[in-house]
Amino acid sequence: MATKKYTSVEICAGAGGQALGVEMAGFEHKALVEIDEAACATLRLNRPQWNVLGMDINHVQGAWFGDVDLLAGGVPCPPFSVAGKQLGEKDERNLFPQAIRLVSEIKPKAVMLENVRGIFDPQFDGYRDWIGSELAKLGYKTYWNLLQASEYGVSQLRPRALCVALRKDLNVEFEWPMASLFPAKSVGELLYDLMKSEGWQGAEAWRDAANEIAPTLVGGSKKHGGADLGPTRARKKWASLGVDGSGLADDVPRADFQGLPKLTIRMAARIQGFPDGWKFYGKKTTAYRQIGNAFPPPVAQAVAVSIKKCLQQSSKKNEKENTSAHYGRTYKVS
Numbered sequence: 001m002a003t004k005k006y007t008s009v010e011i012c013a014g015a016g017g018q019a020l021g022v023e024m025a026g027f028e029h030k031a032l033v034e035i036d037e038a039a040c041a042t043l044r045l046n047r048p049q050w051n052v053l054g055m056d057i058n059h060v061q062g063a064w065f066g067d068v069d070l071l072a073g074g075v076p077c078p079p080f081s082v083a084g085k086q087l088g089e090k091d092e093r094n095l096f097p098q099a100i101r102l103v104s105e106i107k108p109k110a111v112m113l114e115n116v117r118g119i120f121d122p123q124f125d126g127y128r129d130w131i132g133s134e135l136a137k138l139g140y141k142t143y144w145n146l147l148q149a150s151e152y153g154v155s156q157l158r159p160r161a162l163c164v165a166l167r168k169d170l171n172v173e174f175e176w177p178m179a180s181l182f183p184a185k186s187v188g189e190l191l192y193d194l195m196k197s198e199g200w201q202g203a204e205a206w207r208d209a210a211n212e213i214a215p216t217l218v219g220g221s222k223k224h225g226g227a228d229l230g231p232t233r234a235r236k237k238w239a240s241l242g243v244d245g246s247g248l249a250d251d252v253p254r255a256d257f258q259g260l261p262k263l264t265i266r267m268a269a270r271i272q273g274f275p276d277g278w279k280f281y282g283k284k285t286t287a288y289r290q291i292g293n294a295f296p297p298p299v300a301q302a303v304a305v306s307i308k309k310c311l312q313q314s315s316k317k318n319e320k321e322n323t324s325a326h327y328g329r330t331y332k333v334s
Contacts, residue, residue, distance in 0.1 A: 214271050
């Protein structure tokens with residue numbers, strides 16, 4: 001018997017961190033919606049077969065997609081980020097209402113929306129309740145949680161807020177994924193092979209000293225920063241790991257390199273949980289912004305796997321009920 005294929009639609013897809021994780025969990029994307037041209041180019045570069053819609057989510061219509069198992073996306077973070085003004089629902093970049101509109105039009109079996117941990121701040125308690133109540137009106141039960149990326153193998157302190165909703169008629173309860181049995185690698189362990197690839201003589205000592213996971217990758221804003229690893233506090237943390245956070249390097253250290261090395265785009269992507277084969281369109285700053293704004297694929301995969309288990313449980317329940325109903329019928333014999 002053929003294995004059932006589960007489908008998804010991704011909104012605010014960015015450079016594909018969440019989409020890649022959802023794909024690894026076994027979902028096939030019907031479409032990916034992203035307004036940024038460079039990010040769209042990245043998606044097409046890595047997955048030419050994906051249906052990438054380079055457009056504003058406000059203009060997307062749910063009727064385009066037919067039956068969908070999962071609606072997923074990382075709606076913009078600035079409205080809830082402590083790095084911004086935290087205007088929440090008053091911020092014009094807040095796209096939760098558009099996501100809820102698409103839920104009402106698509107009626108997927110499950111929803112998975114990612115955001116920054118700031119949405120759990122007390123001033124947004126009411127707004128989270130509003131999101132839950134709107135989804136409840138549409139027939140969904142909502143689950144919120146704050147997941148730490150390092151618990152799922154990502155070598156980075158990156159807490160992310162997750163909102164998962166399941167259609168009530170599935171008659172199943174969602175369970176958050178268990179943390180990985182294996183601890184995340186330190187920055188030194190993770191990047192040693194890249195740091196030594198051009199024969200840098202100090203690579204081994206650097207690896208031993210960089211014995212913690214990375215701080216949160218930041219610097220992805222178009223208004224503030226560029227290809228650097230964040231403000232002063234973040235750079236100090238990077239310096240304690242033997243990394244110069246003032247910018248990114250074009251290449252790995254040479255044999256005679258002295259001082260603190262900078263990360264390359266490939267190193268930053270690896271810290272974010274992207275596989276080495278994933279390419280990023282654009283020059284250094286453009287590529288780094290895509291990486292800095294991404295949802296780590298391993299975390300997305302873990303949550304999507306838990307969602308798929310719920311869909312499978314629901315299918316088995318329906319099959320069992322249909323079978324019981326069939327054999328429980330009373331047939332009239334003429």
